[in-house]
Amino acid sequence: MDASYITPFMTSIQNVFSTMFQLPVEIGEPRIKSDSNTSHDVSGIIGVSGEMVGTIVLSMPSDAAESIVALFTGMEMSSDSDDFADAVGELINMISGNAKAEFQRKAVSISCPSVVIGSGHRVASNSGTPCVMIPCNTDCGEVVLEIALREASESKNSFSSAA
């Protein structure tokens, strides 16, 4: 995957976390996600369509997610509340939208967010599209951005794994 697809997400998560709730983010070394890797307990997911296609996932352990959501909303809430999922969805929405603006020359749209909560789940990515994991260290714990994007002209249709 082109490195220029990854950098905007690093900048974006730092921008969103610092602007919305003053939480610094230290970016770790990106690596390719293998098919056997499961995501953390909480995943906010955005679909990308247009001249680029794929998925963007913000994956967080429950305790980190609850701490981050508390900072974001100003309220403590458990991961089984609807408001918790809404907050996680809005976070990945802002991260994706902010990063998308860096792809100025491409007509790209993002979907409304979906949120999956539960241990051991796996988010499917389109077959043949490598998924890059970006570890992001915060005072609330480590969260991971998973970026699986490619040019639509390289389109392939099958999915590599079930969620």
Add this chain to the structure above:
Amino acid sequence: MRILLIDDSKTMRNIQKSVLKQLGYTDLEEACDGQDALSKIGAFNPELCLVDWNMPNMDGLTFVKTFRQQDKTTPLIMVTTEAEKSRVIEAIKAGVNNYVVKPFTPDLLSERITETLAKCGVSSS
């Protein structure tokens, strides 16, 4: 002042409510998408709307175009993650009076609201 907040995220509506209450605005109504907003406009008669772009059922741009067919003057501020220049131009052509890109600080949102009301000649009381 009556302000309608249109966003599918309850979290974002709560953040906006918090900023608006700090500014002294308490007459607030919420809508979760463009369709919901259109259904509430008659009864609530907003004097300012904050509208998200990406929402289910009816997106913010469609709402703005529909609303502007019947109301040319009520100030509309788009509050969205859509940050590309082409999107901003599209929204302004559709009839929004100002534009705020998420993420935003409370100060930025406050400034844009004050600026918009002044530009549109609306009393902020």
